[in-house]
Amino acid sequence: MKPDHSNKVIIVTGASAGIGRATAVALAQAGAHVVLVARRQERLAALVDELAVYPGRRLALAGDVGDAAFAATAVPQVIESMGTIDVLINNAGLGHHSHLAEMPPADMRRLWDTNVMGLLYLTQAAVPYMQQQGSGHIINVSSIVGQRPLPAMGLYCASKTAVNFISRTLCMELRPYHIRVTTVYPGRTLTEFGDALLGNRRTNPTALARVPAVRVAQAIVKAIASGKPEVYITWYDWLFAHANRLFPRTSDWLVGQISGRTSR
Template sequence: MPSLHDKVVAITGASAGIGEATARLLAERGAAVVLAARRGERIDAIAREIRETGGRAATCVVDVTDAGDLRRLVDTTVERYGRIDVLVNNAGVAPISPLADLDTEGWSAMIDVNLRGMLNGVAATLPVFREQGSGHLVSIVSVAGLSVSPSMAVYAATKNAVRTVHEGLRRESTDGVVRTTAISPGYVRTDLADSMADPRIREQTRENMAAMGIPPAAVARAVAFAVEQPADVEVGEINVRPTVQA
């Protein structure tokens, strides 16, 4: 199994689901991880469990919609471990509903967290990556943006915007300093449905997750695969979905 002992990784949305699974797996493989989320008590508990099993873990309470919080996450990571090699941009919300419902607050929330939150991460890490001479941005996107389903137009739009930013950053980084990876999960057993505004869609999503969803660890393994590649290899995109998902 590849070792990640030389990697320092900050992870947003690390209090549950894919973020938590990623923190646990990367720490198990030797990386130093900094867990970031709004729920401070929860990430503190996860970090404590990682340290109790011999891993290296710290925490930072972060709201990704606040650019200052992302800068503080990067500063905390560098102060604690001397550098930041990877930012896993995982925080996301999905208050999806038909466009005709005119849920403008939900639209704004998805834009602010899913897209602006990722851009805040780019703004916080890119200068540090350039100064270090290396860095890796990994974003958890979604297969929802590959084929837009009813009620998911704005959610898919934010995810496709993240893909676009990734490709732009890749094209601007062919000097080999910054690597980018966009990982698009299908149905994963997480609490993402809790943020869905429409009760019918929320219940249907929960049923689909229960029936076919893969564990968050499956996506965490994809993150680890991308991160553990040598410096001259960039894994640009990975789609991870249940084998039975249409």
């Protein structure tokens, strides 16, 4: 049976593309009121139109999640317009393809501001409302590479490791307020992520399989119903993450062998 999220107010960041867009569509199909956040206003407006066939209301908020002032104004706007926030999905993110020693400071700042600070700003803005209502759910989209570093993706991996620790801490801190926290660990997913990378464009991306964004979206929609603290999308993502913990040096060697051929 498909989850029913009728009348839930759900914020999705990074809703203009990829996983966030697919999640917004799946949530609208499940009856939710969806708040769409991203920088590209025209894409959000087009998505609002596309979702008009489904029940529920929409609110498009264009802005940069890495800007603290955006979160400070966006969350009260959601409360004013929708009355509550049931779920916050921190999904907006970007990657890079550059070695750490060569990464320009502006890129490092932008990546960290988007992937880590953006998540924190919106979470801090939303939590007081959730505490007041005595319920809520925060879903943080991490990555399986937050569980092990990869050459040429080091700061991205580190940002996702930070997301994992922040998520697990929030889970413990917010439990007394009946606010659930879920970390989602997608593996390689077919989205616009590769086009938006900071740094050098990959000329020889790995041939590893990618799952469609809708599969991640469906897992997120299910997680809202189940409240699971951790969600993997495929069995091989789960295996990748756990094998890394059990055999860190072997997996470093293996990843070095594979990515040595593809990291430049």
